[in-house]
Amino acid sequence: MAADYVPPVQKGFGQLVDSLFLLVLVYCSLLAPLLLKAPDKAAETQTASTQVSWRELGQNAAMEAQWRKLGYDAQQAKPIITTRFDYEIEPVSLIVTALVIVGYFVFVLRVSDRQYRQVIAEKFGE
Template sequence: MASEYVPPVQKGFGQLVDSLFLLVLVYCSLLAPLLLKAPDKQPDQAQAAAQVSWQTLGQNPTMRAQWQKLGYDAAQAKPIITTKFDYAVDPASLIVTVLVIVGYFVFVLRVSERQYRQVIAEKFGERRDELLAITE
């Protein structure tokens, strides 16, 4: 009779390292577009302040009050208000993203298959080949 299978347990330090690694990856993936964006050419602040008003930006008194609560004046708010969202897809970035996701998926499947085979071998011993043939 085969002994009961006890899966390996990851130590607390390993879990901490894994969590920190994933946190750094998420942070970098969120920060990367900001770091890779080309800097906008800003006009002189004094010149921009002279030409911009809340009325020219199409802001009513309620909107103006909210901008001021956030600490913006008309010149500071202008780039935020006038910049339109760019929904253009960069093909190179899309391809890299797809390759990373597919690569990670293949990696997880390979590792899972190895671990699955290891569990079958440990749990069922001599019936291993028969069971693995059924799953293929």
């Protein structure tokens, strides 16, 4: 009669290294677009000498109250309100992100394949 199979157990240190590695990958993939983005010229050329009102920014009294709760006055909120989100897809960032994801997927498949073959060999004595 064959003995029951007992799979190898990953040590706590290995799990910690795996978790930290994945955490670093996620953090870098989220931080990279911010680091690679060119500075906004409109924000640099803005002067603080011009006073702006909440009405000029298209904000009503309720919106103004919420901005004030957040600690912003009209001048501080102007760049946030007037700057539109950039929804352009940058090809280089997209390709780098895709390569990192595909590379990690291939790595996981290769390691899993190797471990799967090892389990089959141990279980069936190939």
